[in-house]
Amino acid sequence: MNLHSQITKLKPNDVQSFNLLERSLRKAVHPIFEMLLLPSNAEDADVRRHLYAATEALASYQDGLVPTVDLDRFPPDVFIHGKPASIVGYENLYQRRMRVIPVVALHADTLARARMAEVAEAHGQGLCIRLLDEDIMSLPEQAAKSVTEIVRDVRLNISEVDILLDCAKLGRYDDDHIALSVIRLLMFFNRAGIRCRRITFAGSSIPKLITEVVEQKHSHGAISRAELAIWTRICRAYGWGRLGFADYGIVRPGHTDSAPVIHINGKLRYTVGAKTHFFRGCSRVELPLADQYPDIVKAMVGSGHYLGPAYSHADKYYRQVADDLTTTGNTGKWVTLDMNHHLAYVSRQLSALVRLPERELSSAERVESFIESFA
Template identity: 30%
Template sequence: MSDFLYCPIIKGKANDIKALAYVSPVLMPEVKPLFELPPFKPTDDPEVILAKFARRLAKFAGGRLSYVDFPLLRPGAKTSSGEAALAVAYRQLNALWLRYEPVFGFDREEAMWGTVIEQANRSGGLLLRLDGDDLQFPEDTIHQIADIRARGFDLRHLDVMIDHRSLTSDEGTMASASATADFIDDLCAAISLRKILVAGSSAPKTVSEIERDSCGTIPRRELVLWAHVASERLPVQPIFADYGVIHPDFSDQTPSTHINGKIRYTHGASFHIYRGHSLRQEDKYEQYRGLSAAVSHSSHYQGSSFSYGDRYIYECATGHSGTGNPGTWVLVDQNHHITYTARQFRRLAGLAASGGSATELLLQP
């Protein structure tokens, strides 16, 4: 797994994890996912939530090396036994023999660093997750990274992810690319690390800006971000990471009463979003047949054999499968996206390594 090319950041819900599990094994050696504990209610028992998450990973992703993160555990979170929830989470994953490396950040609970380092040494690696704020004072952040060595961890086994999360404008994306490239250059001059990942997302939180019963196109700004950083001739080539078609802050804890039928289809440097209408109105779930037909008849459709998701779209359009539910289409859309991006980066990583410009990288399908 030392030469992976792509890190999809995956919410730890069943259909999101299945989306990765259904990707062809041929592509998986170049993919190292990051699984996040999904949102849960404040009244939920942390131990129960963590155990459910661990079982899902064991069922659908247990044999695959991954990163696992628990960003939504509140500082001081404990289980009913009084033990730190993060320590319990690691123990549950270890009991199921999952192959994973922990994820942590400087915005997390300081007191848990010892637990994280202990698990990182056991797992053989650690992912440090930074955000845009960490780049504002690069010298301070690099000093903090160097201090991880004093906590008892060999930095040669450290990966760093610079996660810009939601990218909402072209200007902001270019500013983030410049700051990221400068930070990577300074970081590599000071510390020898294992890998550096660059992450972001253009996935919309809602489809409200797309006209009802139409198709809209959204640029994959995270791809633009990566291309401009990767073309800067840095000491290391950054690895691409994204959230797929799911917004980084997505939560189903307060579901909408008027969920729209939609299919999100990745091609080139764009998301094509086929929006229907409320699933409570008119043809309800049957609208997915028309949406699937629109995708399968489009110029960017990759064919029914491309991925599990593409096959489902074809079969839904032709009446050979059911219309599913919103969770089904998360699986379908994410599976196509992960498959497409893994194949895409087989081409892009090589082109970037050979000195391709950002423009050349973004012109590749």
């Protein structure tokens, strides 16, 4: 089982962050690509453009693990030529020789399950069942029953099934409550005989606005990676190596492109230790973003958190910008870079963590200390 997954938007810059990983890491990180949510007031032409953009973004994915892909991001009853838009999307991927692990929601009805069974059979890579935080927190016994029913309805062996426990944006529930609820759900899975290919816990502490972390312009702040702390607590109770970890990288779960943002701030997000660091510039209304980034990057490189140019493709680029050897690019490029560093760092951090001796892994203090000091 690949321990590390990441939920990533199906956008070219986000997908590119995987392609820029060194080869060994591309084979270690399992991508979970999700299409951006389509607004409920979208026209038919918007639906087709939205699906085409997602397909083209996925087509740029190179030489990594077979990705999980969630295209069920349309409003209800959105059809193309009489078929649900998401099913058309999976068929398009198949026709373009792109094989993926499709995603079905826990509460999909019988007809939706039958359609996904056909998709999963065609792609031949299994199926992912996605549970949301309310599924995990409220009725775990019913959730385990629903998983069993889906596996029966799609006619797959349980060893071909992945389960994604997606808490998405953390903060709605207390972290301890989330950990205990996930442990309880996993116990119900065990009792129901659910021995699937991979179970992954996912969550994100990334805020909607940078001002939630950094109030002052041209300054620095940090937030704790709560999703990692929750996961380590679950693993200490449930067992290391049995539960995968996923986050949303440096992008918040609810991100959409549906509305233009006037006051975009120049910013750099840098993952190290148990925190995500935010280096903030100012609104692009005050200063063009291209003019902000050299100073933002220099602030990060000189902050003591920077891990050096050899750490990742992104870190090499940061050094070049800090040394005035290259231009800074557009905002999309910085999503690619910040995500690329994050992927490289988390993959190495998790790999090193689970190799610790059992007596180290059984201690919350030692696990926290290792995570905080890892470089």
